[in-house]
Amino acid sequence: MARPAMNEVDYAGPDYSDVQGLLRFGYGRLIKASYALLRVKNAAAARAWLRTAPVSNAMMMDPPPSTALQVAFTAPGLRALGLPEPVIAGFSLAFRAGMAQESHARQLGDVESNAPEYWQWGGPASEVHLVVMFFAHPDTFDAFVQGITGDTWGAAFSEVHWLKTENLDGIEPFGFADGISQPQLDWEQQRHPSHSEFDYSNVVALGEFLLGYRNEYGLFTDRPLLDPDAASADLLPALDAPEKKDLGRNGTYLVMRQLEQDVRTFWQFVHQQADGNAADAQKLAAAMVGRTRAGDPLVPVQQQLIPGTGTAPERIRQNQFTFDQDPAGARCPFGAHVRRANPRNADFPERPANLLKKLLTMLGFGPQGFRDDLMSSVRFHRILRRGREYGCELKPEDALAPAPPDDPKRGLHFICLNANISRQFEFVQNAWMASTKFSGLTGENDPLLGNRQAIPGCPVTSDFTVQRDGALRHRVTGLPQFVTVRGGAYFFLPSLRALRYIAGADDV
Amino acid sequence: MTPQTHFMILAPIVPAREAELRQLLTAMNDAPGRVNPDNALIPFARFDTLHYARLLILDDKTIEDVRIHGVPVRTYPLYLAFLGDIDGAEDTFLDELARRVPDGLCAIFACCEGFTSETDLLPWMNRHRSPAIANYVNTRGRTVRQVHEEAALKDAIEAYLTSHALAFEGLLPAEIHTRLRRFVDAETSTGRLTLSGEDATPVGWWIANTLHLIGAPFLVLLASPLLVVVAPFYLLRLRQMEKSDPAPPVPVDPAYSEALAFAEDRDFTNQYSALGSLKPGLVRLLTTIVVLGTVDYAVRHLVRPGRLGRVRTIHFARWVFVGGTRRLAFFSNYDGSAESYMDDFINKAGFGLNVFSSNGVGYPRTNWLVLDGCADELRFKAYQRRHTLPTQVWYKAYPGLTAVDLERNTRIRRGLESATLSDQEARAWLALL
Numbered sequence: 047m048a049r050p051a052m053n054e055v056d057y058a059g060p061d062y063s064d065v066q067g068l069l070r071f072g073y074g075r076l077i078k079a080s081y082a083l084l085r086v087k088n089a090a091a092a093r094a095w096l097r098t099a100p101v102s103n104a105m106m107m108d109p110p111p112s113t114a115l116q117v118a119f120t121a122p123g124l125r126a127l128g129l130p131e132p133v134i135a136g137f138s139l140a141f142r143a144g145m146a147q148e149s150h151a152r153q154l155g156d157v158e159s160n161a162p163e164y165w166q167w168g169g170p171a172s173e174v175h176l177v178v179m180f181f182a183h184p185d186t187f188d189a190f191v192q193g194i195t196g197d198t199w200g201a202a203f204s205e206v207h208w209l210k211t212e213n214l215d216g217i218e219p220f221g222f223a224d225g226i227s228q229p230q231l232d233w234e235q236q237r238h239p240s241h242s243e244f245d246y247s248n249v250v251a252l253g254e255f256l257l258g259y260r261n262e263y264g265l266f267t268d269r270p271l272l273d274p275d276a277a278s279a280d281l282l283p284a285l286d287a288p289e290k291k292d293l294g295r296n297g298t299y300l301v302m303r304q305l306e307q308d309v310r311t312f313w314q315f316v317h318q319q320a321d322g323n324a325a326d327a328q329k330l331a332a333a334m335v336g337r338t339r340a341g342d343p344l345v346p347v348q349q350q351l352i353p354g355t356g357t358a359p360e361r362i363r364q365n366q367f368t369f370d371q372d373p374a375g376a377r378c379p380f381g382a383h384v385r386r387a388n389p390r391n392a393d394f395p396e397r398p399a400n401l402l403k404k405l406l407t408m409l410g411f412g413p414q415g416f417r418d419d420l421m422s423s424v425r426f427h428r429i430l431r432r433g434r435e436y437g438c439e440l441k442p443e444d445a446l447a448p449a450p451p452d453d454p455k456r457g458l459h460f461i462c463l464n465a466n467i468s469r470q471f472e473f474v475q476n477a478w479m480a481s482t483k484f485s486g487l488t489g490e491n492d493p494l495l496g497n498r499q500a501i502p503g504c505p506v507t508s509d510f511t512v513q514r515d516g517a518l519r520h521r522v523t524g525l526p527q528f529v530t531v532r533g534g535a536y537f538f539l540p541s542l543r544a545l546r547y548i549a550g551a552d553d554v
Numbered sequence: 555m556t557p558q559t560h561f562m563i564l565a566p567i568v569p570a571r572e573a574e575l576r577q578l579l580t581a582m583n584d585a586p587g588r589v590n591p592d593n594a595l596i597p598f599a600r601f602d603t604l605h606y607a608r609l610l611i612l613d614d615k616t617i618e619d620v621r622i623h624g625v626p627v628r629t630y631p632l633y634l635a636f637l638g639d640i641d642g643a644e645d646t647f648l649d650e651l652a653r654r655v656p657d658g659l660c661a662i663f664a665c666c667e668g669f670t671s672e673t674d675l676l677p678w679m680n681r682h683r684s685p686a687i688a689n690y691v692n693t694r695g696r697t698v699r700q701v702h703e704e705a706a707l708k709d710a711i712e713a714y715l716t717s718h719a720l721a722f723e724g725l726l727p728a729e730i731h732t733r734l735r736r737f738v739d740a741e742t743s744t745g746r747l748t749l750s751g752e753d754a755t756p757v758g759w760w761i762a763n764t765l766h767l768i769g770a771p772f773l774v775l776l777a778s779p780l781l782v783v784v785a786p787f788y789l790l791r792l793r794q795m796e797k798s799d800p801a802p803p804v805p806v807d808p809a810y811s812e813a814l815a816f817a818e819d820r821d822f823t824n825q826y827s828a829l830g831s832l833k834p835g836l837v838r839l840l841t842t843i844v845v846l847g848t849v850d851y852a853v854r855h856l857v858r859p860g861r862l863g864r865v866r867t868i869h870f871a872r873w874v875f876v877g878g879t880r881r882l883a884f885f886s887n888y889d890g891s892a893e894s895y896m897d898d899f900i901n902k903a904g905f906g907l908n909v910f911s912s913n914g915v916g917y918p919r920t921n922w923l924v925l926d927g928c929a930d931e932l933r934f935k936a937y938q939r940r941h942t943l944p945t946q947v948w949y950k951a952y953p954g955l956t957a958v959d960l961e962r963n964t965r966i967r968r969g970l971e972s973a974t975l976s977d978q979e980a981r982a983w984l985a986l987l
Contacts, residue, residue, distance in 0.1 A: 139808055149815035153891055241929070263931050374985060393901065408905065410861035416965060416986060419864055420958065422897055468893050469931075477894045483822055483956050502588075502821050503954020516981050518715065518722050518730055 060233050060252070062104040064282070064296040064541045066116050068179070068432055069255065069463060070104040072225070073114050076181035077213040079434055080191065081302075081459065083167050083174045083535075084203040086126035091202035093127060096549035099178075099194065103542055113190045114181040117545060118300045118537035120144065123175030127548055133293065136270025137538060140467040141299055145534045146170060153472060155480035155497045160531040166304065167207040167533040174206050174535050177302065207533070209304065209459050211434035219307045219435055219456045220331075220494070220528075221442040223341030226364050227388060229428040230354030231255055239264060242404070243425060244397040246368050246390045248354030250428050257465050258285060258295025262425050267465045269294025277550060281543050296541030298463050301429075301471045303534040304436075305495070306457040312494075312528045313445035319522055330522070331442075333512050334493035336382030339442075343367050344378040373417070375513035380417075380485040383494045386478045388424060389485070395419040417486045427473050429462040457529070467536055482507045490525075498527050555695040555755045557763075558605070559644045560872055564684035565666035566631035567611065575634065575665035579609055579946035587817030589949045595658030596651075598949040603647060605698055606825075606870055606887050607638035609662070609947040614829045614881070615810070616940055619915045622800040625834045630877050634666055635684075637885060638949075639870040641697040643756070644683075652676040687843065688850035690871040690886075693859040695752065696960065698951050703748050704963035705955060707738065710747055711966070711987065727980035735970055749967065767855050770847075791837055792923065796912070799833060801919045806939045814942055819891055822956055823869065825948040826895065829876060829883045830914045830941040838913045839879055845910045846873050860961045864902035867895065869957050873910070882914070889956040892942075896935050900928050914941075962986050 062070065073079070086092045102114040119127070121142045124134055134142065143150055146162035146169050156162060162169035182190040218224035229250040237249050239262050253261030257269045271290035272278045284292035313327070316334075320326035332338045347366045355365045368390040372378055378385055395418050398404035406412060413419065437456025464470035478484055479492040482504055490509040491497065498508040512520040540548060567575060582593040591599035598607055612633040620627060640647045652659065652675045659679075663669045669678060714737050715722060722730055741747040774781070818824050832838050853862065862868050871886035888895050899907050908927035912920040918934050920927035928934040952960075969975065969983035 135805070139806065139811060142808060143812065147812070149812060149818065152819055263929060265931060268932050408863060408903075410857050410863045410865075412864070414858060414861075415982070416958075416962060419902075420866065422894065423901055426897065426901065466932075469897065473891075473893055473897070476891050481822075481890075483889065483958065486958055486962065488956075488959055488962075501954060503952065504822070513985065516727055516984075518725070518984060519987065521716070523716070 060256075061282075061296060062106070064543055065104040065256065066118075066297075066539050066542070067102040067104045067114055068116050068300075068461075068539065069231070069298065069430070071114075072432055073181040074216075075110060076112070076114055076183060078184045078187040079179065079181045079211045080187075081209040081211075082178040082180070082203075082205060083176075083207040083209065083533075084178060085173070085175045085206055086123065086202065087204045088201055089126060089128050091198050093549045095196075095198040095202045096127075096545065098198075101542060101545060112183055112186060114179075115194060116179040116181075116539070117176060118179075118539040119176045119548065120174055120535050120537055122173055124538065124548065126175050129548060133270050133272065136268070136272075136293065138268060138299070138467055140472060141536045141538060145301070145303075145536050146173075150472070153476045153480075155475070155491070155495075155499070156531050156534075157497065158499055159527070160497050162534075165531070165533045167209075168302075168535040169533070172206055172533075176203075177300075177535075177537055209436065211436050211459055212438060212456075214435045214439050217435075217439075218458055219309050219437065219440065220312055220335075221309075222331075222335050222337065222339050224435075224458075225431055225433075226337070226341045227384070229255070229430060230356075231430070235259065239425070242393045243423070244392050244394055246352060246392050247425065248352055248365070250354075250425060254426075254428060254465055254470070255298055255430050255463055256295075257297050258282070258292050261465060267294075269297075278547060281547055282541075293540075293544050293547060295544075297544050298465050298539050299467050299471075300537040300539040301460075301462045301464065301467065301534075302537065303460040304457065304532040305460050306455055306530045306532045308526075308528050308530070309440045309442075309456060310445045310447075310449050310453075311526050313442045315526060315528075317446060330512075333379050333382060334510060336378050336384030337364075343384075344382070345369060345372045346377075374515050376515035379510070379512050381487050381490050381493060381511055383492055386484055386492055387474060388428070389421050389478070391421055391424050393423040393425075420486055422473075422477070427470055427478075429464050429470050429474060432461040432463060433458050434461070435459070457532070463539065487511060493525060495529050496525070496527070498525060556641045556697050556753050557694060557756070557759050558639060558641060558691045558696075558870075559647075560637065560639050560686060560689050560870070561644045561648060562635060562637035562684045562686065562872075562874060563679050563682045564612075564633050564635050564874075564876065565663065565669070565682045567634050567666055569632070571665040572611070572632060575662065576611070576946070578662055578665070579611075582609075582947045585820075587820040587948070589947050591949060595661060596655050597658075599951075600654070601640075601647075601650070603641040603698055604949070605639040605641070605701075605951050607636070607947075607949040608825055608827070608885070608945050609634065609636045610827055610943060610945045611635075612829055612876060612883065612943060614831075614943075616830055616916075619804075620831050620834065622802060623834050623915065628880065630881070631667070633876060634662070635876075635883075636662070637872075639691070639887075641699075643759075648679055648683075649676060652679060684874055684876070686872040686874045687882075688846040688853070688873045690849075690853045690862055690868060692862075692869050692957050693960070693964070696964065699750060701952050701955065701960055701963075703750060704960070704967050705952065707747055707749065707970075708963045708966055710741060711738070715987065726977075727984040728975060728977060730984060731969065731975055731980050735973075738970055763854070766851070770851050788837070792841065795833070795835075795837065796920055796923070799919070801916060801933075803933055804916060804936065804940060806936045811939055814939070814944055815892070817944060817948075821950060821953050823887055823889050823950055823953075824892065824895070825945045826886045826888060826892070827883070827943040827945045828885075828938060828941045829881060829943055830916075831881050832879075832913050833915055834880075842882065842910060842913045845913075849873075849906070849910065860957060862903065863906055865898050866961075867898060867957055887950065889958070892939075893935075896938060900931055900934065904928050 101117055151162050168174050180191050230248050232249050232252050251262045253259035266286045270293040271284050274291050278291040281291040282295050284290045316331045317327045337343055341364050345367050352366050395413050398407055435458055437454050479495050482491050489506045491507050493510045508525045510522040510525055582595055584590045612635055618627050656675055867889040869887040874883045876883045905924040908920045908924050911917050912927055918927050918930040966986050
């Protein structure tokens with residue numbers, strides 16, 4: 047049976063002019079970027095500034111733009127701008143609670159030295175209302191920022207923090223190529239996910255990343271749906287409830303985390319484990335990441351095409367693989383960062399040969415191996431990453447030297463976009479990255495991101511296991527904490543129509 | 555084989571003493587969601603056959619939901635539930651409990667109706683036992699003692715491998731197996747490790763279980779002529795109801811959800827307690843009883859150890875009627891966060907979840923009983939969160955160990971019990987370490 051047609055309201059493809067550009071572009075050519083974390087000082091002035099802010103949309107431009115501006119709001123921010131409480135209640139629980147809320151922080155592993163109380167921004171003492179993101183070429187950047195901030199800026203906002211970024215040419219501070227694997231958004235909504243998907247696909251339903259569209263369940267994620275009135279007149283109708291105006295449509299949630307990376311400790315630890323042998327050190331570091339520094343996977347690419355991977359030789363070399371060919375973790379350890387972040391699995395442990403086999407698997411009579419069917423299906427847990435590095439580059443070979451007294455801080459301003467924070471970002475971070483029990487392991491969390499904190503009955507979480515086929519695994523112990531969370535918040539990245547609605551709140 | 559059983563004591567709370575009871579329960583915890591295993595009232599850790607236990611006040615905030623069916627709201631007393639999963643017979647355990655910690659139990663039950671200073675504890679507890687309609691045990695026969703012994707075995711092997719890492723370099727899997735067997739033999743013979751054998755299966759239990767195995771299908775067979783006649787009418791009626799039952803979306807109160815979350819994720823394993831009303835009418839009640847009877851039969855006699863359908867994260871679970879047959883409670887102990895628990899249900903066991911939950915008031919609409927329902931992800935998540943109850947006290951005998959950890963440790967032990975393994979077996983066994 048065909049799924050319900052989109053006959054509620056005619057769907058004529060995505061309206062790129064209504065979507066903030068970050069959903070479609072990383073603005074990689076605009077190598078300079080800064081994020082202003084702000085609080086609303088004067089709501090009327092803030093709304094006035096928002097009304098005139100030239101926020102960039104997702105239209106393809108020729109020539110490409112030389113600047114870009116993006117704006118996103120936290121729940122307290124929407125409140126401060128005068129959005130009525132019933133409207134805010136339409137947003138997800140996770141967004142309204144915020145990243146720093148106690149139970150969310152605990153789930154994300156943000157405890158002890160990572161706890162929100164120590165954050166430089168976004169914690170209880172430094173709550174943020176909105177983020178304004180500036181992207182430009184270095185030579186025009188300052189003028190761009192000056193032009194945008196203008197006179198009303200100072201009256202409207204108080205600046206909590208400016209997050210500067212650094213262009214490291216696609217290499218994250220530990221020295222590995224980053225941002226290689228990204229889901230392919232199904233902008234044209236060609237993909238109609240069935241109840242059981244037997245193959246890993248990199249094409250993901252638009253509704254996983256953009257509110258107001260069908261997600262991988264074929265459903266619409268909750269978001270504020272408003273009764274039509276003068277204020278909401280400009281908003282698009284909800285595709286699933288045409289009598290309502292959809293404040294979420296063409297918008298999404300933006301997750302931001304400042305991850306400080308201790309590059310020296312990382313490389314010094316790895317070298318020490320390798321007894322100073324540089325090649326072995328590189329090998330161990332690659333095992334921890336799950337890719338070589340150049341970004342090549344540790345498992346062989348497959349012949350069979352993976353939808354949404356692309357056809358360019360580089361894309362195939364770096365992304366046309368799953369871990370099916372490595373069931374023992376002998377090539378890429380089970381606990382490697384990229385294997386945790388995206389296990390590249392499908393809905394079933396293996397493709398059932400027939401309906402009976404499928405039924406038997408569903409009833410628990412499928413594969414009975416220790417590691418069979420431990421993981422959730424990845425298509426419900428994808429995120430679109432848009433982070434940028436900060437702090438000056440430190441090459442791995444230079445990282446072996448002791449830190450000078452004025453060693454600058456470096457790391458990643460992690461940004462990801464998703465339509466359902468709890469099922470996507472929080473799930474990946476909680477069940478896969480921070481979990482000491484991922485994939486049948488125990489005593490280890492993510493080799494890069496893990497907080498190494500003991501949990502009751504599990505005093506050690508600082509191992510990293512390198513599985514070997516037909517030989518005893520190699521267990522690395524005593525991993526220090528390499529990454530410390532310094533700030534974070536959940537934002538709503540509105541569509542341009544929704545932005546106008548927010549900017550017009552209370553002024554109608 | 556020592557079978558696992560379950561107890562649950564359910565008693566109405568004296569309204570005037572609810573606050574006092576809550577204080578008592580809170581005092582059993584070290585911190586929110588974290589019980590003091592040696593607390594003064596019920597020092598759980600002293601009972602070495604106790605896997606899990608919890609005490610909670612069944613404060614059903616969704617009692618008015620039945621109004622959507624146009625039926626009057628019933629009033630129920632506020633119940634206290636004390637339940638646990640144990641090795642061996644329920645009678646033996648309750649007797650031991652009443653004998654060893656009478657003061658703590660009396661202090662708690664004194665807040666319940668009909669319990670005075672004159673009350674004889676054990677008979678009172680027995681009168682308030684509330685049997686489950688269905689029970690799930692992750693792995694039948696695995697005792698608390700076995701869990702601890704096998705965890706110690708794994709730790710000892712790990713420590714040995716760490717201190718003798720070089721000696722194991724380059725060895726074949728079968729050679730490693732032989733050496734570790736030798737090590738474990740030495741450890742057990744000096745008493746540093748204990749690996750107790752299985753106790754004999756209690757004869758009474760074996761007979762009852764066998765009768766259940768054969769008897770239930772036999773009864774179904776006997777009734778089959780009648781069932782065949784009734785089935786079409788029943789299915790038609792059920793289908794009608796399924797299409798017309800109201801299922802309005804009701805949002806979760808964020809404060810309520812946060813309060814629940816405050817006690818969650820303190821251990822890698824979490825407790826889950828939920829309570830809800832059944833849809834009115836005999837058809838729904840019968841469906842519930844038949845479905846859960848089937849579930850009980852299947853998990854007792856058919857499913858593979860460690861797997862409830864495709865779900866491998868549930869240690870124990872049970873379904874119990876609370877105060878009559880109009881309200882059903884579900885209790886479980888599962889690994890991971892609440893969100894991943896629900897995702898597992900939706901994606902791996904949705905059909906099973908639908909088949910019994912669809913009889914609950916307000917459950918997202920199902921299609922032929924097994925389809926849709928919880929596949930309406932957000933609607934379902936809101937539904938179950940609203941029905942989740944705060945659990946005041948929750949005890950687990952083996953903190954930090956997941957159901958998969960227990961399975962791994964058992965597999966390690968089984969492998970060691972074989973004198974020789976084939977190359978393939980030895981590889982699979984080695985991969986557990």
